[in-house]
Amino acid sequence: MTISRRALMGGATVLAAAWSGGARAQGSGAQGAGSQTRTTGTQATATRLPRIKIGVLSDFSGIYTDLLGPGGVACVQQAVADFAPEQHGFTVEVAFADHQNKPDVGSAIARRWYDAEGVDMVIGLPNSSVALALAFVTAERNKACIGTAVTSMDFTGAQCTPNTINWTYDAYMLAKALGTETVKAGGRKWYFITTDNAFGNAIQGETAGFVQQAGGTVVGNSRYPIGATDYSSFLIAAQGSGADVLGLALGGTDMVNCLKQASEFGLRDRMRVAAPVMFLNDINALGLPLTQGLLHTNSFYWDANARTRAFTQRVLPRMQGAYPGMVHAGCYAGTLHYLKAVAALGAAAAKASGAATVARMKEMPADDDAFGRTVVRQDGRALVPAFLLQVKTPAESKARWDYCKVVTEIPGPDAAKPLAQGGCPLVKT
Numbered sequence: 001m002t003i004s005r006r007a008l009m010g011g012a013t014v015l016a017a018a019w020s021g022g023a024r025a026q027g028s029g030a031q032g033a034g035s036q037t038r039t040t041g042t043q044a045t046a047t048r049l050p051r052i053k054i055g056v057l058s059d060f061s062g063i064y065t066d067l068l069g070p071g072g073v074a075c076v077q078q079a080v081a082d083f084a085p086e087q088h089g090f091t092v093e094v095a096f097a098d099h100q101n102k103p104d105v106g107s108a109i110a111r112r113w114y115d116a117e118g119v120d121m122v123i124g125l126p127n128s129s130v131a132l133a134l135a136f137v138t139a140e141r142n143k144a145c146i147g148t149a150v151t152s153m154d155f156t157g158a159q160c161t162p163n164t165i166n167w168t169y170d171a172y173m174l175a176k177a178l179g180t181e182t183v184k185a186g187g188r189k190w191y192f193i194t195t196d197n198a199f200g201n202a203i204q205g206e207t208a209g210f211v212q213q214a215g216g217t218v219v220g221n222s223r224y225p226i227g228a229t230d231y232s233s234f235l236i237a238a239q240g241s242g243a244d245v246l247g248l249a250l251g252g253t254d255m256v257n258c259l260k261q262a263s264e265f266g267l268r269d270r271m272r273v274a275a276p277v278m279f280l281n282d283i284n285a286l287g288l289p290l291t292q293g294l295l296h297t298n299s300f301y302w303d304a305n306a307r308t309r310a311f312t313q314r315v316l317p318r319m320q321g322a323y324p325g326m327v328h329a330g331c332y333a334g335t336l337h338y339l340k341a342v343a344a345l346g347a348a349a350a351k352a353s354g355a356a357t358v359a360r361m362k363e364m365p366a367d368d369d370a371f372g373r374t375v376v377r378q379d380g381r382a383l384v385p386a387f388l389l390q391v392k393t394p395a396e397s398k399a400r401w402d403y404c405k406v407v408t409e410i411p412g413p414d415a416a417k418p419l420a421q422g423g424c425p426l427v428k429t
Helices: 013-023 043-048 069-083 104-114 127-139 170-186 197-213 230-240 252-264 280-286 306-319 326-345 345-350 353-364
Strands: 034-039 051-058 089-097 119-126 142-149 164-168 189-195 217-224 245-249 272-273 295-298 366-368 373-376 387-390 403-411
Touching: 013 280, 034 272, 043 069, 043 295, 043 387, 051 069, 051 345, 069 089, 069 119, 069 252, 069 306, 089 104, 089 272, 119 366, 127 142, 142 326, 142 353, 170 197, 170 272, 170 295, 170 373, 170 387, 170 403, 189 197, 189 230, 197 245, 217 230, 230 252, 230 280, 245 252, 252 280, 252 295, 306 326, 326 345, 326 353, 345 353
Parallel strands: 051 089, 051 119, 119 142, 142 164, 189 217, 189 245, 245 272
Antiparallel strands: 034 089, 295 387, 366 373, 387 403
């Protein structure tokens, strides 16, 4: 679903005009990438209180637009509204920009934000390659960075920094339940179609590991460039491989297009389709007839419990009816916990050191309506629970967005890769 930018901004005429006139053209290159901002609170308080500035860095024009994009901005704004920073002695301004899924563009935006525009924390980062580049820039400038759509295990592993947190999921979490349970159910031979980037490689690697641990095998793999539109040769190769399971290590509109073509080829009748990375907006785009029965792992589902439903009802007016998925929820929860740490540390100290703010986030337990109570580990991984979900049949669904049922819930510590195995140099033995 495409979200109206004007509705997303909650009727803010100035910002809506800026979006329609400038944001689509922003970021045409590393030097020209731009951002649009909105300040929460009144102008009077803004002149008296210190200001914290948050930048939502995402894809606003490509395959991950619906995954995070405008919906992520809406959820960051909801966190600011729920926290009411003026009551804690500071104001908050929210900026956003399009990284175009290019690490150099994302890095250039972050450097300008940090050096010239007063941004204190960046959140979002769909696309692991961009996220890994941002981790370096953020540590270099001693700011804070929260990933809510980062798949690569290196983000909290070999390339972890004192300035970064991964909130929502990673390849290990997405792969563990799905790979193990699918093999147990009889899907022993796997063929993967994989995005040829850090995201796809991480998903395939982790899923294949769990498949093999459970007694299954990987019989083949096709890699493709991000944003491809024709998957016919890959699907034919998968069909001829003798595999029982088609593993799709891809996301965004790539997932949507590949699943549509798999259905056209009749693969849904011959093979099980396992989608380690399946999001609520993907199911909405494809429809239940194409996705029914698919197992996938998410760390948030809007109808999981009373608190997730309460959060969803609060944020819906900002999203023009599109329901939040786990990446949107990660933007909300990560921002809320960051603001709590700023309040505990003091705005001036938080602005002076992103590492100190992230350290305080690790010291404080988190608690929000999207994920409940959790903690952030030494390596920066937020130990949020994981849900193994199954897509409902059209007959089971009672309304639009009523798409999934919870098969099982995995506690946060069990859903995350063991700390000692991650390779993060910050981890103290």
